[in-house]
Amino acid sequence: xxxxxxxxxxxxxxxxxxxxxxxxxxxxxxxxxxxxxxxxxxxxxxxxxxxxxxxxxxxxxxxxxxxxxxxxxxxxxxxxxxxxxxxxxxxxxxxxxxxxxxxxxxxxxxxxxxxxxxxxxxxxxxxxxxxxxxxxxxxxxxxxxxxxxxxxxxxxxxxxxxxxxxxxxxxxxxxxxxxxxxxxxxxxxxxxxxxxxxxxxxxxxxxxxxxxxxxxxxxxxxxxxxxxxxxxxxxxxxxxxxxxxxxxxxxxxxxxxxxxxxxxxxxxxxxxxxxxxxxxxxxxxxxxxxxxxxxxxxxxxxxxxxxxxxxxxxxxxxxxxxxxxxxxxxxxxxxxxxxxxxxxxxxxxxxxxxxxxx
Numbered sequence: 001x002x003x004x005x006x007x008x009x010x011x012x013x014x015x016x017x018x019x020x021x022x023x024x025x026x027x028x029x030x031x032x033x034x035x036x037x038x039x040x041x042x043x044x045x046x047x048x049x050x051x052x053x054x055x056x057x058x059x060x061x062x063x064x065x066x067x068x069x070x071x072x073x074x075x076x077x078x079x080x081x082x083x084x085x086x087x088x089x090x091x092x093x094x095x096x097x098x099x100x101x102x103x104x105x106x107x108x109x110x111x112x113x114x115x116x117x118x119x120x121x122x123x124x125x126x127x128x129x130x131x132x133x134x135x136x137x138x139x140x141x142x143x144x145x146x147x148x149x150x151x152x153x154x155x156x157x158x159x160x161x162x163x164x165x166x167x168x169x170x171x172x173x174x175x176x177x178x179x180x181x182x183x184x185x186x187x188x189x190x191x192x193x194x195x196x197x198x199x200x201x202x203x204x205x206x207x208x209x210x211x212x213x214x215x216x217x218x219x220x221x222x223x224x225x226x227x228x229x230x231x232x233x234x235x236x237x238x239x240x241x242x243x244x245x246x247x248x249x250x251x252x253x254x255x256x257x258x259x260x261x262x263x264x265x266x267x268x269x270x271x272x273x274x275x276x277x278x279x280x281x282x283x284x285x286x287x288x289x290x291x292x293x294x295x296x297x298x299x300x301x302x303x304x305x306x307x308x309x310x311x312x313x314x315x316x317x318x319x320x321x322x323x324x325x326x327x328x329x330x331x332x333x334x335x336x337x338x339x340x341x342x343x344x345x346x347x348x349x350x351x352x353x354x355x356x357x358x
Contacts, residue, residue: 007032011037011041012049014029015044020054037061079112080119141201142201149175152173155171155208156169156210157199157207170192176219176222178226186201189217237277237279237299237301237302238274239302241273242273242295242297244294245269245270246268246269247263258275259273281305
């Protein structure tokens with residue numbers, strides 16, 4: 001790689017890909033000597049990139065944070081991914097970043113080559129965003145929690161439980177952020193309760209990152225914990241049903257944040273389905289969308305509610321004698337999945353789900 005300009009750009013790309021590079025590793029990647037690497041590093045510094053060098057074991061070259069955001073070097077796939085993410089972020093669940101996303105997208109569109117602009121335009125033109133149902137969170141809260149998760153720093157937050165008027169202070173060891181598409185959740189160890197909890201970010205305020213660092217504990221799987229909490233554990237009624245369909249088939253149909261699907265040992269053509277809601281009627285309505293035979297395991301009140309709804313539907317069908325004129329319908333492909341029985345409440349074991357429709 002003889003062209004100095006091309007080599008410096010390649011060096012910048014490498015420094016952006018990994019935290020630390022040793023001189024010999026960079027020299028091998030760039031096809032120059034270690035002394036040549038030092039010259040290229042100096043060129044980057046002259047251009048304003050804060051390249052730090054550290055001696056000793058574990059040392060090397062790294063790209064540090066500077067006083068201003070320097071230009072980035074992106075490959076084709078990275079540029080397209082960022083453009084698509086920015087377009088979604090302009091109307092997403094992070095409050096206050098929409099305008100910044102639009103400005104950044106305009107800058108990116110100005111400099112990307114034609115071939116990439118066509119790919120980005122094709123994705124944008126063929127994508128429709130269904131608005132509504134999201135719970136925006138503050139961008140500063142989100143980034144602050146992300147840093148605390150990365151640096152293993154204890155935080156204090158004001159947290160308002162569902163239905164409560166006032167918030168109470170929580171001292172947490174934050175571990176993972178989980179995005180479900182509608183909401184953001186945090187898996188954290190609650191120091192006062194000495195247990196793991198999952199918190200909704202849109203119910204948080206007054207984040208304060210302390211100076212206390214913690215040693216990471218063995219943590220549960222964040223995605224699984226959020227899915228289980230939003231599907232079952234946070235609600236008044238918890239239901240379990242046997243479904244006569246393979247687990248992978250059911251998982252492809254139902255949303256993981258609202259329904260838990262478990263394998264039954266020795267029975268590959270059946271599975272256990274768990275869900276929850278504040279009202280049994282919400283579960284009944286949702287179960288009517290599932291296309292497989294099933295049997296209720298618990299609670300017994302759910303079976304009674306199913307019988308009541310079935311009798312009412314039979315009476316309605318008998319009285320109507322079929323759909324009359326002017327009745328419109330909309331078909332939804334089963335592969336799109338079924339909406340769950342509730343709207344996904346808090347999952348720290350203390351809040352409840354409100355019933356909702358599809």
